[in-house]
Amino acid sequence: MINNTTCFNSPPNINTTTIQTFIGGKVTIDLTLLILDQDGNLDPSSLEVVGNATQKGGNTTVNGFILEISDIVVYNGISPNNDGVNDNFIIQYIDLLPDTQQNKVYIYNRWGSKVFEVSNYNNTTNIFRGLNNNGNELTSGTYFYKIEFANGRKNEHGYLTLKKP
Numbered sequence: 001m002i003n004n005t006t007c008f009n010s011p012p013n014i015n016t017t018t019i020q021t022f023i024g025g026k027v028t029i030d031l032t033l034l035i036l037d038q039d040g041n042l043d044p045s046s047l048e049v050v051g052n053a054t055q056k057g058g059n060t061t062v063n064g065f066i067l068e069i070s071d072i073v074v075y076n077g078i079s080p081n082n083d084g085v086n087d088n089f090i091i092q093y094i095d096l097l098p099d100t101q102q103n104k105v106y107i108y109n110r111w112g113s114k115v116f117e118v119s120n121y122n123n124t125t126n127i128f129r130g131l132n133n134n135g136n137e138l139t140s141g142t143y144f145y146k147i148e149f150a151n152g153r154k155n156e157h158g159y160l161t162l163k164k165p
Helices: none
Strands: 026-030 060-063 066-070 103-108 114-119 141-149 156-162
Touching: none
Parallel strands: none
Antiparallel strands: 026 066, 060 066, 103 114, 103 141, 141 156
């Protein structure tokens, strides 16, 4: 004999939150504070980020009940030897986030002289490949970058190591 049974499982309620970070920063959100599971049976392995990016382009990952959202990431090493690895200066997500797309990137040598400048850096066509503005190869060494954003977002600056083969 089989009894007529009905299974009731309520969908979880998801609250929202607003969090900001700085360039190169990362936001970590504990989803247990935002997801209300009335039945107490939500499996964290069932959570996923569809498309692996926020609506504004930031990289997202979920591990258990922890969600991480990254802002642009500046990689400060370049070895332009055409091996497909670190051949140009990478500013990850700069071309995806609306408040970083309009930018100017400057590269300075150790004496403070500007050797490279480009508008709207995008990691594909507008990039720094270890060449100065005249197309001449720069020598190995430490250089300095400055990123200015058109919308008033805080400028970013730091160092960059250029290693030639």
